[in-house]
Each structure stands twice: as C-alpha cells, then as structure tokens.
Amino acid sequence: MEEMEPQTASGKVLWHFTMSLDGFVAGPGHSMDWMQGIEEAGDRDIVAEYVATTGAVLGGRDGWDAFPDASMTYGGRWSGATFVLTHHPEDAAPSPGVTFLDCDVAEAVRIALDAAGGKNVEVLSPTIGKQLLERGLLDEMDIHVAPVLLGDGIRLYDNPGGSPVALTLLNGGPSRVEVGLRYRPVR
C-alpha cells in the first residue's frame, strides 16, 4: 500500500485527525496525553504540510472549551482564521483570531472557505465532520492511525444505529482495499 500523497491546498473541506487504532480522537474528558511520544512516519514533516495547506480551521465548542487557545494549533506553527460553532456564542470569551458562529453548518463551511482564501478548511471536530458527511459537504478525510488502543473517549465517528459509510481510499492503487497494520503490545 502506498504512503499518503502530500496534502494539497485547493479549497477542500478536510476532516483531519490523529486517531487511536480503535477509532478515538480524544480520550475521556478530552485527554490528549496518549499522543505523547508518537512520531510522524518517514522523513516527511507532516505538520509543515498541513501548516502550508490549511487556510482556516473549523471546530466545535467542546473542543474549544477543552483547549481554548488557537495560537497552539499545530504546536503554534499555524496561524489563520479559526471558527468555532456553538449554540451559545454569547458566553465564549473573545480570543484573537477566533470567531464564534451560531449558524447552519453549511453556512459555517462557506464562511471558513471564504477565509481560507483557496487553501483548505480543516474540520477539527468529530461532531461537525459527521454533519458535513451527512450533508455531502466533506471532501476528504486524512487520518493518522496512532499505535495505541484507548477503549474510551471521543470517537471520530459515532452513529449508533446508522448505516455504514463507504469510503474511497486515496493513497494510490485500488480504492476499496483494506489496509494491513501489524502491532504488538508494548511490554
């Protein structure tokens, strides 16, 4: 299987997450300590790739309240417009570069794409990504699978009782192949 091609900046709506092998993007209580010590694959500077191709970020209120500091996106290497969707923007503390939106998710994407100036909008929210998927407004998802099982936390995609969502693999080669990963527990 091919490694992922470098991401390109072309006004895409992109769901981008590091995910545990069992499908979580955050641990219980939004904990992110499980990411410590996990390295980027190969010689590529993956962070630089996303810093260069991301024009705006769209997140949800829970993620914002857990980490209310847009200056730390990509470890402080990225700067740009951040939009946070919330039903109660009035109780959000103002923060530089951050706009709190209470609108339809499609309108939020339009606003973020406009601010992105031709680069991509990164959707850093499981709940918003799901809504965009349902509305046909999500262009791509970039998922980096971390070598860890969490067992609890916030899932990338949570939809009990829902139907499977078929995906096309964009790594090159056949589009509907399964991806093989071999692990061993750390002792």
Ligand SMILES: NC(=O)c1ccc[n+]([C@@H]2O[C@H](COP(=O)([O-])OP(=O)(O)OC[C@H]3O[C@@H](n4cnc5c(N)ncnc54)[C@H](OP(=O)(O)O)[C@@H]3O)[C@@H](O)[C@H]2O)c1
């Ligand atoms: N692993 C990674 O790479 C990575 C990257 C980024 C973030 N994360 C993690 O992802 C987690 C965030 O996800 P989450 O699922 O807990 O919450 P979230 O998606 O950040 O926030 C959910 C909240 O956003 C608001 N919202 C969502 N859709 C809305 C809409 N259409 N209109 C108005 N408001 C809307 C609602 O807030 P109100 O109704 O309360 O206003 C909703 O309760 C955090 O723990 C963060 O650390 C992980």
